[in-house]
Amino acid sequence: MQSLRVALGERAYPIHVGAGILGEAALYAPHLEGRTAAIVTNAVVAPLYLARLHAAFAACGARVVDITLEDGEQAKRWETLDAIVGAMLAARCDRRCVVVALGGGVVGDLAGFAAAVYQRGVPFIQVPTTLLAQVDSSVGGKTGINHALGKNMIGAFHQPLAVIADVGSLATLPARELRAGIAEVIKHALVLDASFFEWLETNIERLRAGDAEALTHAVLRSCELKAGVVAADERESGLRAILNFGHTFGHAIEAGVGYGSWLHGEAVAAGMVMAAELSARAGALDPSTVARVRSLVARAGLPVAGPRLAPERYLELMTVDKKAAAGRIRFVTLASIGRAALRDDIDLAAARAAIAACSPSAAAAQ
């Protein structure tokens, strides 16, 4: 097991990464002794890991309340949050209780937001069981639900007490979801760490094969990189926005095709290729680097082209994104591998061209 600390002053917390650590009582004991733990999970994860977490919590002397949600992104709505709060109230959870998120990004977003608003805020622990959640959504304190008019439009910044990332749990993850998680790993390397990107170029097949040692390194390094950014800009007033590399295009893809048909990581993968293309067209990035980005994304088994969607539809969808300040589209661009920049002066013609270069037909021609 390896550990790191997210430096957020009085909200600082540890991230533990390793194979088989999910059931280690010692990791939970400091937070749970003599308390009630409300475990929020879903119907897919519960049969796999809930019993092990129960045993660990029992060893900590915690009272346990189970709350099992439906699986899937559509669970991120008011009704589910209300059900979590209702179950906690029915079980008489008081302000000293701890919410535990056991599952992927959806469970973490819902459980974290429930913890943020339950009786105006109780602590929570993340036990992410998908790669996407381990390398991205469980770190940084973003929680929330969707609104009919936009994804993640309702939520809170609420930092966990601890994150326990067991790469052993990735063995039960469908291959497609593992690949989707790798997209965010690539993103962290692209915007922050050239040598990590080189490591990925060497080790991408080990990651796809589920090698525990490679996964531990990738998760830990991703968390370190993200934690550094979060510590510098907890509430996304500036720097943190670079972590949205590929996400402006990616969110447009997800919204354009309807949430759920593309996985978030898949949309981000194609979005990163578009953002690299855009960077080159804006004169910021060497075209050979775009090819390196495209190549690694393809080797990860991720899409390098977007869906059939008109460039104008992308632009329309991107202007309602919540990172768009005052109606302008702010893009995260690359200057080189490992160095990103925020730009709100990009000519929309360049964006159209980047989208066209990543259209299904352009990809077929390559």
Place this chain on the structure above:
Amino acid sequence: MQSLRVALGERAYPIHVGAGILGEAALYAPHLEGRTAAIVTNAVVAPLYLARLHAAFAACGARVVDITLEDGEQAKRWETLDAIVGAMLAARCDRRCVVVALGGGVVGDLAGFAAAVYQRGVPFIQVPTTLLAQVDSSVGGKTGINHALGKNMIGAFHQPLAVIADVGSLATLPARELRAGIAEVIKHALVLDASFFEWLETNIERLRAGDAEALTHAVLRSCELKAGVVAADERESGLRAILNFGHTFGHAIEAGVGYGSWLHGEAVAAGMVMAAELSARAGALDPSTVARVRSLVARAGLPVAGPRLAPERYLELMTVDKKAAAGRIRFVTLASIGRAALRDDIDLAAARAAIAACSPSAAAAQ
């Protein structure tokens, strides 16, 4: 106009109190210039004050979005919050927008919570138009909605940028609601300031008559007292709980008779008399002081007796209150006028006796 500052470090904010200040653009300008202001109000308050606020905001160069809710406590539910968020998204409010709460406690709780969770948090300004909101709910950052299983069970601590309390707006307030607000003024004096209590004993009739000078003093002093407590204990981990004096009994009254039939302030008024009786029975307070409390509450036109509700039903309702730690009932008691204490060692027999002493029949016999 008089002003004070709530000392919360980087979340510090001013409270301005005066007659006719609601339309003063200079008070809003520092927060609104070049931004979008989403004014959340209700159908009763809008015809009275919305036009004046609009004119003030126009003078600040702000774009204004109006969101008018239904009136009443039942509005504090998910659906209303969702409607506020939906209206803000439809109007393309970005993260730089400011939510403005124009109305009483319900509007403040809803608008504040919407601001806390809209795109993970945007700032807000309180423009309270009821006495209860001016002296209590607009100060301290508590926001939230109700759950079917309990009041204010879902919410956030979210401090405003500023509070603009125009006592002129109390002229349009029904007399019953003015009296309900006076209950919280009395509470602040009782737990924190003996000389303010004496001032109230002298000036209670001026307050009930709506005298602007007396109201300005009462609102300002209440806010100062509450702000001092909030500054010392923002998230209610200790000291702040003394502001719940009368509320443990009061919440039981509201829940027992069904929310809405008693106003919150009325329930708190009877609850304060019960808490004073309890303090005397626990040996903490002189019986003659209980008589002073009862007398001032009665002169304020507020109930000194609870509804017809069995003592056991009170105890049952009080143990689910969110201030109850680990199943125990924690009471706020008085040691003398101006001095409160938290007690979780109170014999429930004393609580039963205090409730009985404030039953409708006991009141009739006095």
